[in-house]
Structure formats: structure tokens, C-alpha cells
Amino acid sequence: MQRLSFDFPxxxxxxxxIGNLAADAGRNAGFNDVGIGDIQLAIDEACTNTIIHGLKxxxxxxxxxxxxxxxxxxxxxxxxxxxxxxxxxTRIPDPEASLEDRPxxxxxxxxxxxxxxxxxxRTDEEGIKTLRMVKRVSKS
Amino acid sequence: MNITExxxxxxxxxxxxxxxxxxxxxxxxxxxxxxxxxxxxxxxxDMENVSFIASAGLRVVIVLAKELRGEHKGDLYVAALQPSxxxxxxxSGLNNVLSIFDDTETATQSFN
Ligand SMILES: Nc1ncnc2c1ncn2[C@@H]1O[C@H](COP(=O)(O)OP(=O)(O)OP(=O)(O)O)[C@@H](O)[C@H]1O
Ligand SMILES: [Mg+2]
Numbered sequence: 001m002q003r004l005s006f007d008f009p010x011x012x013x014x015x016x017x018i019g020n021l022a023a024d025a026g027r028n029a030g031f032n033d034v035g036i037g038d039i040q041l042a043i044d045e046a047c048t049n050t051i052i053h054g055l056k057x058x059x060x061x062x063x064x065x066x067x068x069x070x071x072x073x074x075x076x077x078x079x080x081x082x083x084x085x086x087x088x089x090t091r092i093p094d095p096e097a098s099l100e101d102r103p104x105x106x107x108x109x110x111x112x113x114x115x116x117x118x119x120x121x122r123t124d125e126e127g128i129k130t131l132r133m134v135k136r137v138s139k140s
Numbered sequence: 141m142n143i144t145e146x147x148x149x150x151x152x153x154x155x156x157x158x159x160x161x162x163x164x165x166x167x168x169x170x171x172x173x174x175x176x177x178x179x180x181x182x183x184x185x186d187m188e189n190v191s192f193i194a195s196a197g198l199r200v201v202i203v204l205a206k207e208l209r210g211e212h213k214g215d216l217y218v219a220a221l222q223p224s225x226x227x228x229x230x231x232s233g234l235n236n237v238l239s240i241f242d243d244t245e246t247a248t249q250s251f252n
Contacts, residue, residue, distance in 0.1 A: 012162045013163055015159070015161050015162060015163050015194075016159055016163070019159070019161075019192060033224070034224075034227070037224040037227065040192065041192075041194065041228060044161060044162075044192075044194045045194060045195055048161070048162040048194060048196065051162070052162065094233075095231070095233025096233055096236075097233070097237075098237055099202065099206055099209070099237040099238070100206065102202055102206075102237070104199055104202060104203055105195070105199055107195035107198060107199075107232055108194075108195045110232075111195060111228075111231065111232075114231055115231075
């Protein structure tokens with residue numbers, strides 16, 4: 001098992017770096033290009049939400065990103081103590097909706113759920129939120 | 141994100157280069173909004189050199205296409221998507237509601 005851990009500021013400028021870290025880890029775990037793209041998008045959406053909604057783009061606040069992988073599997077953890085958040089209250093977008101009927105936003109969590117095999121949000125007694133997501137190389 | 145532009149008749153071809161994410165989406169939106177203010181309503185967004193798009197980028201495309209189609213009788217066409225970027229349009233179902241072209245030339249001609 002390989003493991004990387006980072007403390008990043010709540011600043012969208014770090015997203016490009018996170019994308020590169022995600023691609024390297026995904027490649028090392030054995031994902032193909034499509035799988036690597038999926039992992040990059042899921043990490044990007046999750047970190048973007050943490051930066052914008054959780055930590056209100058305050059660069060003096062940080063979150064922890066952990067990426068760990070072994071052959072055929074990657075696991076990502078994001079720890080953040082920001083705005084409380086109930087993921088069960090989020091609306092699921094309709095991919096069939098016409099342009100006119102589409103709300104602005106609300107695609108980030110949908111992508112995370114679509115692209116990763118396992119997605120869990122939890123909040124501990126101290127208010128620290130954790131998003132955990134896992135993806136496995138599909139054998140089909 | 142690098143943005144350049146080329147004008148062909150009444151069609152403004154906007155070329156993006158880099159990541160289209162939460163860090164850069166505002167820049168793209170502002171660039172096009174300034175043109176809309178000057179009564180320009182026909183755009184082609186060329187993404188041949190966009191390697192990554194996130195929901196923040198899609199949000200800009202949706203908002204602008206809606207607005208241009210509605211109030212301005214125009215549109216925002218999308219062109220030259222890399223496969224990984226096209227996939228993101230597909231997962232969100234946006235490939236069914238936006239006009240997506242293989243290249244900017246074809247997109248531009250379809251306006252006329
Ligand atoms: N880490 C977080 N902390 C607090 N609130 C969050 C967090 N992640 C998501 N949310 C809430 O859940 C909502 C839905 O998130 P989602 O990423 O699906 O959409 P969005 O960020 O609003 O728009 P988009 O991602 O499409 O640009 C957000 O608007 C926000 O209110
Ligand atoms: Mg989001």
C-alpha cells in the first residue's frame with residue numbers, strides 16, 4: 001500500500017496540482033486512461049466543494065487530502081472542518097433534462113457518486129467531516 | 141487558462157487552453173460576458189487544448205448557452221472536445237442538449 005498525505009490551503013489554484021497527483025497515483029495503481037480521468041474528476045469535484053463550500057475559499061484554512069493505493073484499487077480521503085453538510089439533502093440531477101430545465105450547479109457530487117465505486121460522507125463529534133471514496137479497476 | 145479569439149463574420153471563435161475548472165471558469169465567463177454586453181451573440185468555444193473540465197466549467201457553458209439562446213437569439217457552440225472532456229459532457233447528459241461539433245470550422249458554418 002502506497003500512501004500520500006497533504007495539507008492544502010482552501011485555494012482553487014491548488015486544483016491543478018491535485019489533478020497531477022491523482023493521475024500519478026491512478027496510473028501507479030494500474031488504471032487505464034479513462035479510469036485515471038474519472039479519478040481526477042472525482043478528486044477535483046470533492047476538493048473544489050471542500051475549498052468553496054466547506055472552507056469558503058479562505059486560504060488561511062486548510063484541509064487534509066490522503067491518497068492511498070495498491071494494485072487495482074485507489075482510496076481517497078478528504079478531512080475538513082468547515083461548514084456542516086448533509087449530503088443526503090442534495091438533489092440528484094437529471095441527465096435527461098432539457099437545457100432550460102437544468103439548474104445551475106449541482107453536478108459535482110453527482111460526478112463523484114457516478115465515477116467512484118464507494119462514496120461515504122461522515123462527520124465526527126468534533127465536526128470534522130470526512131469524505132472517503134474508493135475505486136477499483138474494473139475487470140469487465 | 142489561456143484564452144484567444146478569432147472573429148469570422150458575426151461568429152466569435154473562442155479558443156481555450158488549459159484546465160477548465162473552478163479556478164479558471166470565472167475567467168472564461170467574464171471573457172464571453174464582455175462580448176455579450178457588446179451585443180455579440182454567436183460563439184464557438186474551441187476546447188481542443190482543454191485537457192480537463194470540471195462541473196465549474198460545465199456550469200459556465202450551461203449558463204451562457206441558456207442565456208444566449210433565450211434573450212439574444214444566439215448560441216454557444218462547443219467544438220473539438222478531447223475524449224476525456226467529451227466523457228464529462230456525456231455523463232452529465234449535456235451532449236444531448238448542447239450543440240457539439242468536431243471542429244470550430246464546422247461549428248462556425250452551422251451558424252450560417
Ligand atoms: N464539503 C462541503 N461542505 C459543505 N457543503 C458542501 C460540501 N460539498 C458539497 N456541499 C453542498 O452540496 C451542494 C451540492 O454540491 P455539488 O458539488 O453537487 O454542486 P455545486 O458545488 O453547488 O455545483 P457544481 O459542483 O455543479 O459546480 C453544494 O452547493 C453545497 O451546498
Ligand atoms: Mg461542486
